[in-house]
Amino acid sequence: MSIEKVRASQTERQPERKQVKVKVAKKKWISTGEKYLYSIVSGAVLCACAYVISFSSATDSLNRDIETLEGNLEQQQSVNSSLSYDVEQLKNPERILDVAKKHGLDIQQSQVKQAGTVSSD
Template sequence: MSTEKVRAYQPETKPKRKQKQVKVKVTKKKWISTGEKYLYSVISGAMLCACAYVISFSSATDSLNRDIESMEGKIQEQQSVNNSLSYEAEQLRNPERILEIAKKHGLDIKQSQVKQAGTVSAD
């Protein structure tokens, strides 16, 4: 096709008039409003503070539990030492042992019964 035939098929265009151009302001709708941003930031800040508090509380509780366990271990050790010392004290209070020591130092026992003295009075 020649250019002449193509021009024949095109409709004639009218001369354009001058039109006034009006500027239109296009406002885009925000996805999140300013108030929502403020609320989200406050809530997220509160959540972060709560998480930090829970972590610090958990850490303090854990260290306290460790201290308690170490104290319980020390208590058990001291109880075993106390038990061994009380057993040793019972062995030292044995009347036969006391009689042997008395004979060794030259004391004579005239009565056949030996009684333990509970307390020594300062009279």
Template structure:
């Protein structure tokens, strides 16, 4: 072998001070894995609380609307009951009863007609 050939196969040595060492640089994120888990749990909790609050508000609003509707129905029923009570008083007037009895041929002799306040069994 010749010297030239031997030089080609041998690596050239560089002086120690010019030798470069490759170092792997590991990049770290600005948020660690533990912080990511904590943030995810906190976000899920906040989302669940928001959904619960909206659902609770919707249910409360629906109940309030139902209450208002029932109060309106109650007021109408009370008005109808008062009208019917007034009609009962008018129809149970003793003079009216006597007049209708005479029109239908009923003869009343010395009888007093009284208005019944309530019916008892």
């Protein structure tokens, strides 16, 4: 017998072994549920950051407007105090008497009286 026949007879005697491919499930680093939770949390964090930045910007803008209004208020108060000083100067009795004399008013017993009255009839 030849070697080939011997080998062929030996292979016939041995039952054939079927090789079954087994899929080995690799463990994922992050599961699907965790990915979902991480996505939700990261989205919430991004929304919170956007809200904080928006709120900060609005607050800063409001503060700038308030400072501008306070500056305008101080300027107006300065103008008002200057005008109040002018009013006090215009109330000076000597000045009033000078203006009265220029317009033809007579002074009797230190009282200013009008020389002629204008009737509205």
